[in-house]
Amino acid sequence: MSTAVREGTIKGRLGDSPPRPDGIPKTQGSFAFAGDLSADGFLWGATLRSPHPHARIRRIDLSAAWKIDGVATIITADDVPGKPTYGLISKDQPVFAADVVRYVGEPVAAVAADHPETCRRALAAIVVDYEMLPPLFDPERAIDGSHPPIHPSGNVIRRQRIVAGDQSLVGEVVVEGTYELGMQDQAFLGLEAALALPDPGGTGVELFVATQWLHEDRGQIAACLDLAPEKVRLTLGGVGGAFGAREDISLQVHTCLLAMRTGRPVRIAYSREESFLGHVHRHPAKIWMRHHATTEGRIQRIEARLVLDGGAYASTSSAVLLNAVTHVQGPYKCLNATVDGYAVRTNNLPCGAMRGFGVVQACFAHEGQMDKLAVACGLDPVEIRLLNAMETGDTLITGQVIENVAPVAECIRRTAALALPDVPVGGRGGDPLDLPGGAGLTADASHIRRGIGWGVAIKNLMYSEAFDDYSTARCRLADGVVSLKFAAVEVGQGFVVLAQQIARSVLGVDDVVLEPIDTSIGSAGSTSASRQTWMSGGAVDGACRLVRERLFEHIGALHDVDPVRLAIDGRDVIDTLGTLRLSVSAASAGVEFTETFEQHHRPTEELDENGQGSCHTAFAFVAHRAVVDVDPELGLVKVVQIATAQDVGVALNPLSVLGQIEGGIAQGLGLAVMEEIIFTDGRVRNASFTDYLLPTMLDMPPVLASMIEQPDPMAPLGAKGVGEPPTISSTPAIVAAIRDAIGRDLTRVPVRPSDICLP
Amino acid sequence: MAENEAYVLHVNGSRREVADAWLGESLLYVLRERLGLLGSKAACEQGECGSCSVLLDDELVCSCLVLAASAVGQTVVTIEGIAPHGSPSDVQRAFVECGAVQCGFCTPGLIMAAHALLERTPQPTGSEIREELSGNICRCTGYGRIIEAVQRVAVWRAIGP
Numbered sequence: 001m002s003t004a005v006r007e008g009t010i011k012g013r014l015g016d017s018p019p020r021p022d023g024i025p026k027t028q029g030s031f032a033f034a035g036d037l038s039a040d041g042f043l044w045g046a047t048l049r050s051p052h053p054h055a056r057i058r059r060i061d062l063s064a065a066w067k068i069d070g071v072a073t074i075i076t077a078d079d080v081p082g083k084p085t086y087g088l089i090s091k092d093q094p095v096f097a098a099d100v101v102r103y104v105g106e107p108v109a110a111v112a113a114d115h116p117e118t119c120r121r122a123l124a125a126i127v128v129d130y131e132m133l134p135p136l137f138d139p140e141r142a143i144d145g146s147h148p149p150i151h152p153s154g155n156v157i158r159r160q161r162i163v164a165g166d167q168s169l170v171g172e173v174v175v176e177g178t179y180e181l182g183m184q185d186q187a188f189l190g191l192e193a194a195l196a197l198p199d200p201g202g203t204g205v206e207l208f209v210a211t212q213w214l215h216e217d218r219g220q221i222a223a224c225l226d227l228a229p230e231k232v233r234l235t236l237g238g239v240g241g242a243f244g245a246r247e248d249i250s251l252q253v254h255t256c257l258l259a260m261r262t263g264r265p266v267r268i269a270y271s272r273e274e275s276f277l278g279h280v281h282r283h284p285a286k287i288w289m290r291h292h293a294t295t296e297g298r299i300q301r302i303e304a305r306l307v308l309d310g311g312a313y314a315s316t317s318s319a320v321l322l323n324a325v326t327h328v329q330g331p332y333k334c335l336n337a338t339v340d341g342y343a344v345r346t347n348n349l350p351c352g353a354m355r356g357f358g359v360v361q362a363c364f365a366h367e368g369q370m371d372k373l374a375v376a377c378g379l380d381p382v383e384i385r386l387l388n389a390m391e392t393g394d395t396l397i398t399g400q401v402i403e404n405v406a407p408v409a410e411c412i413r414r415t416a417a418l419a420l421p422d423v424p425v426g427g428r429g430g431d432p433l434d435l436p437g438g439a440g441l442t443a444d445a446s447h448i449r450r451g452i453g454w455g456v457a458i459k460n461l462m463y464s465e466a467f468d469d470y471s472t473a474r475c476r477l478a479d480g481v482v483s484l485k486f487a488a489v490e491v492g493q494g495f496v497v498l499a500q501q502i503a504r505s506v507l508g509v510d511d512v513v514l515e516p517i518d519t520s521i522g523s524a525g526s527t528s529a530s531r532q533t534w535m536s537g538g539a540v541d542g543a544c545r546l547v548r549e550r551l552f553e554h555i556g557a558l559h560d561v562d563p564v565r566l567a568i569d570g571r572d573v574i575d576t577l578g579t580l581r582l583s584v585s586a587a588s589a590g591v592e593f594t595e596t597f598e599q600h601h602r603p604t605e606e607l608d609e610n611g612q613g614s615c616h617t618a619f620a621f622v623a624h625r626a627v628v629d630v631d632p633e634l635g636l637v638k639v640v641q642i643a644t645a646q647d648v649g650v651a652l653n654p655l656s657v658l659g660q661i662e663g664g665i666a667q668g669l670g671l672a673v674m675e676e677i678i679f680t681d682g683r684v685r686n687a688s689f690t691d692y693l694l695p696t697m698l699d700m701p702p703v704l705a706s707m708i709e710q711p712d713p714m715a716p717l718g719a720k721g722v723g724e725p726p727t728i729s730s731t732p733a734i735v736a737a738i739r740d741a742i743g744r745d746l747t748r749v750p751v752r753p754s755d756i757c758l759p
Numbered sequence: 760m761a762e763n764e765a766y767v768l769h770v771n772g773s774r775r776e777v778a779d780a781w782l783g784e785s786l787l788y789v790l791r792e793r794l795g796l797l798g799s800k801a802a803c804e805q806g807e808c809g810s811c812s813v814l815l816d817d818e819l820v821c822s823c824l825v826l827a828a829s830a831v832g833q834t835v836v837t838i839e840g841i842a843p844h845g846s847p848s849d850v851q852r853a854f855v856e857c858g859a860v861q862c863g864f865c866t867p868g869l870i871m872a873a874h875a876l877l878e879r880t881p882q883p884t885g886s887e888i889r890e891e892l893s894g895n896i897c898r899c900t901g902y903g904r905i906i907e908a909v910q911r912v913a914v915w916r917a918i919g920p
Contacts, residue, residue, distance in 0.1 A: 023855035024847050026863030027870055029798015029838035033863075036797040116788075117781055189802045189810060189864035189898050240802075240864030241898050272803045433886055492862025492899050655858040655904075662901030663861065689807035689896065697902045698893040 034237025053682030105277025162611030171292025190240010453736025480585025530721025635753025664726025771840030
């Protein structure tokens, strides 16, 4: 690493958008993703999955599979040495199904062999004798108790009510609706993959894996392997996107077990079809809401009933439900509420974390309600939202007071001020790519109708309900070179470049070395809940500040200057009251300072039975305005433009923030008009990118983005997390725009062509 | 397995021997697992996402859809072959500068597609960019920065960086 004297100012400090350190390797194909990792003499692993939604396993016959040349081992539930189940919140999910399978795709056995094709043939040769059991697909039957428990823990994973204020208030204006959301897939590009290296003698294992939270994985894996946590060492394999789908364990325990069983390295790499079955998804939901308001349009009371289908295992369903019920009021003032929410167990695919985490569902409902309320009160969509916009100091329906910066009205006004598209209805110049249906040439431009819609959201940041959510980072300064160590997972969001920016700003250096992301340091918590900028950014900042104190003490003692007078100016340490000035590299020559910092956020509370308690850490806000063109005859939608203003606190890396805004909107657009996992009797019918539609470059419109920078005093760097808000209210904004174009009451996403054009 | 054979591929200007390979293997699998060229990525394995894009006799193809043994006698160019490792191409530099890279899994395929587009059409319109790159799925960026990166390269090539 060069320590030569450099000209000019340091590039790439906070507020800049320097090139990310993994950027060029990623463009060259030389960046190592988890699926690119290999080892001498490795075996391929593969997983046998249940073809039935609910069945008892009577017998598993492995004899034919064992006879296939190249098969090294086959394992089932009998071979799990430790805890037979795992899970993020409750450990209710089997490593392999032992007696009962509860969803199509549940792991039953795994093989290790010399070639993927050998694995495929071995899996095909395993004979499992199943006795069918009655499946539970209807969430209402999980709630009303009419279906026997499909799991010893029962069919209701969590019920949470919120009872606030006047329970009998009836507004002068009352609007109600029922809203439904289909199951969305995270559809990260980089499929699940891992490489496990066994320690000699079966005493431990090293796992290279694409995940969101190394330490949580390690704890769950170690328990299942019956090993002490320190005997399981995890290193992050390059992560090809996550969006919540890597928060739960998938192939981790299987890969380690196969490696320990064979004494050889084992790789598992899921196919796309297997990935659809192998990770949790966004909860399908049905939400009924009734709003009570004054004739002027002020919200007085909300009523809501929310039902989230958690699928076969609990995953994070209880936390997703918490988010859904506590965000159902939206970013609007409201004192009185009657809310009842359920997350239930069914024989569908397990659901858990996806970007937006319960708030996506709540927002689709409350924003549909706001438009109904606007119509009932004779207001436009902007007026009704401004009238009710939440502010700092407001009390939520949980009793929690909003202490964060809360620029809701500012988000709406700044969005409204962004220019509407100058593209005429039906596109410009007759280019079919600008029309609904695109290159299919199906649209008659003269029939196209344009609509405009709004969505506004509130989103909690970090973890909730009394969880001690912390992050650890270590900073080392030696001979002018700074190195940083943390276990914060880089999934693509750009934490690696942000960490370098923080160190450059605090310590006045150009070069910042990043050490491997692994479990040899304390936990950084999960890369989820829009939390790493706040939590791990805070940890890196804290560690760098401690090192700076040590440096100032050292220089102060050498030069007989009170360290409090010292500061960093460019690349130099200076005496703010004197003439001393020396470069950081000279100041740190021959010495080494290493400091570790743990960033915790303020404590939060669990909700009581009435849904009261300060359960969330912090909040961020966002507004979206969508413009769409609709072909009402074929039911096709072309999103023409999205405008947005987002409460970001401080844009520490504006280019990264813009990337989160645009990328999040693309996922919101997908949920609005195309993305849904389709089931028949618990079987996924579209587990491929051919049949599960994702937005392409032709589907994404231009995004006009405005970042509202009001530093949040609660945030270590003034910056709020920015990853989730873009996904949340973009969906209802697009649906509202479609409603505006065609005048129909669309209540379900994704909006299907038949919802638009059939009577 | 019995259905194996040895053959020779021409990849990135080199003659590469493939020894004793199952004939069911895709070009993508052979590039990655037998020739150690890991830049081409497997994300959908049915030609929908473009992450495995390579040039086969100068045509952009999804290498997951091509049987490796059928590529005998053709020239293959992968992401590793479009620019020397030490000096990234203008397309690669523009992707990083413009924020077109997040997780990076789709990136090699998109670089191949953008490279092919700009070789054929040095000054593409916005509509041409969107149509030509619509076969490549990116789940992170929402595409805005990718379009900007391609436009930036077009400017560099017209008037210099």
